[in-house]
Structures are given as C-alpha cells and as structure tokens.
Amino acid sequence: MSILLEAKGLSKRFGGLQALSDVSFQIRRGETYGLIGPNGAGKTTLFNVLTGLYVPESGRADFDGKPLVGIAPHKVASVGMARTFQNIRLFGNLSAIENVMIGRHVRTRSNFLGAIFHTPATRREEIATQKRAYELLEYVGIAHRANDVARSLPYGDQRRLEIARALATEPKLLALDEPAAGMNESETVVLRQLIEKISGDGITVLLIEHDMKLVMGLCDRVLVLEYGKVLAEGVPAEVQRNPKVIEAYLGAGAAAEVTTGESA
C-alpha cells in the first residue's frame, strides 16, 4: 500500500511549551488512521501543522509526494486534504446546502467576472455545484435539512454537515478532529457508519477522537501522542495492549473495557 501522507521529525513550540517533539509517522493510502492521546498531548497542534495553520520549527510533511509544510491553509484543500474542526465552524446563517456549496468552490472554475456577470458557463457550473451539494447532503443523511439554516440543525446534524462540506472539496484525505464530541450514543453509531462508508469509498481518513470504542473499532492503525511525543503506534489490538499506553492514557479499567468491547 503506498504512502499518502508522511510526516518526518515535526516539532512545534509555543513559547516555553514543546507542543510537538520530533513526530514522525506515515499514513497509507486508503487506511483509517487514528490519533489519540491525553488532553494537551498535541493532537490538534499536529492537525494544525499538517493543514498549514501552524508552521513547525523543524520537520517536514509530504502529502501525495509533495511538500505540505509551508502551504497556505486555503491551499490545503486544493491539494486534496480536507478537515473538520473540534469546534464546529459552519456559516450559521447560511442554509445547509449553501454551506456545502462553499466547500465545493475549491473544485470549480468560475472566476470573479463570471460570478458578477452571471455568464452561461458560471450559471451551468452553479447548477452542477448545487446538484453535487445536494448529493453530498444525501450521502451524510441530512438532505431533508438542505434549506434549513445551519445553526438551527441539531448538533449531530451540524457535525455531519461539516463532513459534507469537507467532502465537497473531493479530498484524498479527510481529517476529522473529534467528530463524536458532544454526540449521544445513537448519533455516534450513525457517525461510525458514515466514516465506514467514506472509507469504503476510498477516502483515507485521519481521525482524532477521545471515544476509544470508536477509534479502536474504526481505525486500521493508531498513533498515540503524549506530551508532544510519539508514545506508540500500531494496530488497535497492539496499542491497547501496550503497557506504556495503558499507563499514560487508557488506564487499566478503560483498556479492559475496550478489549471486551463494552462501553462505560
């Protein structure tokens, strides 16, 4: 399996705090890759470095064979990487479908003049964009909410809308930052099915998540961070058995719980 994303020796400091320290890992094309670790371990910082929001002091990351570090955040989607945020970032006053259409514009060609003068080409493209946006709302299961303003949607639907907007950029890799945060159990089940469907459709997934059952159930491999350093990496069964991981993060009780597949 070929490598889609490769990070080598990434380090990031905030003043005196070493948030990432020499972090290296590889994500293979088509896999679902988990990123876990206690609060403050550096997971979001790593996401932010990979998606261009932070510039690391050292190290590099290559995506699909091209350098990722130093790329502007608004260019990241156009190279094939899309993300959702820990705190939902939607245009609250726009409808669900408009939010997805905005994501889609990364892949459309209409220019500024075309948009002002409503040229036939722009109009055709706009119709295609709207059609595709609706399909994506169907794909994530919220098409019946297409015309509702984003902020009026239930929480779980807002998270799914964020995923639809990210998918609209046609990513090779979809990075999800705690997608199950704040979801109840039935919403989490639906989310899990959605991530499985996305992965089944060939999109590589990078998943930060605190819900261990979800991570261990979905991911092919998992990277564990602690204090900005890589503590362990491997398939879920290995990581769950790793004494360092159990001590640092899972706790003996939680490890047993995950192994038996029981939730708290």
Ligand SMILES: Nc1ncnc2c1ncn2[C@@H]1O[C@H](COP(=O)(O)OP(=O)(O)OP(=O)(O)O)[C@@H](O)[C@H]1O
């Ligand atoms: N912009 C920033 N300025 C200063 N310190 C920061 C900044 N962003 C993160 N940090 C610090 O870097 C460390 C890593 O934070 P980060 O948010 O990456 O952790 P995390 O693993 O995502 O945690 P959580 O699970 O709580 O989201 C923390 O100590 C945090 O306080």
